[in-house]
Amino acid sequence: MTTHGADIDRTDEWDRLRERHLQDREKRGASSARGVHHFALLSSDVERTIAFYQGILEFPLTELFENRDYRGSTHFFFDVGNGNLLAFFDFPGLDLGPYREVLGGLHHIAISVTEERWEHLRGKLAETGIETMHLSGASLYFTGPDGERLELLKDPLGEMYGESVG
Numbered sequence: 077m078t079t080h081g082a083d084i085d086r087t088d089e090w091d092r093l094r095e096r097h098l099q100d101r102e103k104r105g106a107s108s109a110r111g112v113h114h115f116a117l118l119s120s121d122v123e124r125t126i127a128f129y130q131g132i133l134e135f136p137l138t139e140l141f142e143n144r145d146y147r148g149s150t151h152f153f154f155d156v157g158n159g160n161l162l163a164f165f166d167f168p169g170l171d172l173g174p175y176r177e178v179l180g181g182l183h184h185i186a187i188s189v190t191e192e193r194w195e196h197l198r199g200k201l202a203e204t205g206i207e208t209m210h211l212s213g214a215s216l217y218f219t220g221p222d223g224e225r226l227e228l229l230k231d232p233l234g235e236m237y238g239e240s241v242g
Contacts, residue, residue: 101240114153114161115185120222122150122166128221129154132200135162156187158233184217184225194230212237 119125122140129135135154138161143149148168153161162185189197198216201208209217214230214237234242 111158112160114163116163116165117182117220117224118172118222119150119152119164119166120172122152122164124221125164126152129162132204132206133197182224184227186215186227186229188229188231188233191230194228197228 126137130137135156138153138155140150140152143151143165146165146167150166151163153163156162194216198208198210201216201218206218211217216228218226218228220226229236231237234240
């Protein structure tokens with residue numbers, strides 16, 4: 077079996093990009109941002125979304141109210157740690173169709189959890205029949221109730237496979 081991209085070598089290009097744009101941590105300026113306030117996704121069924129994110133993944137529901145931009149639409153939030161929120165909207169009456177990946181669109185959301193919590197949640201996903209894909213020893217990929225792709229990552233915030241990315 078051939079691995080996708082096995083015939084492509086972009087090492088020189090990546091070296092040039094790092095040389096041109098990546099600054100040493102000591103020389104890097106501070107970000108203008110305070111952090112991610114929330115990621116907003118679509119929900120076709122509020123109850124099912126709450127059951128999945130709060131019930132299975134154990135992300136507490138923190139708020140639920142009417143969307144200010146679309147009457148009758150629900151806007152609700154889950155705590156994913158460190159002051160970060162995962163938000164959802166439902167849009168009753170609009171046929172938004174299934175999830176599709178497009179350029180410039182969402183590929184997946186990676187959420188850091190401790191190794192113990194990772195093992196616990198992996199078991200809960202298996203118990204509920206949710207298919208997962210385990211990669212690189214630290215990543216567990218699966219699909220949410222509306223087709224959104226999610227990753228639970230054992231690596232601490234700011235690290236990827238034992239290397240600093242922050």
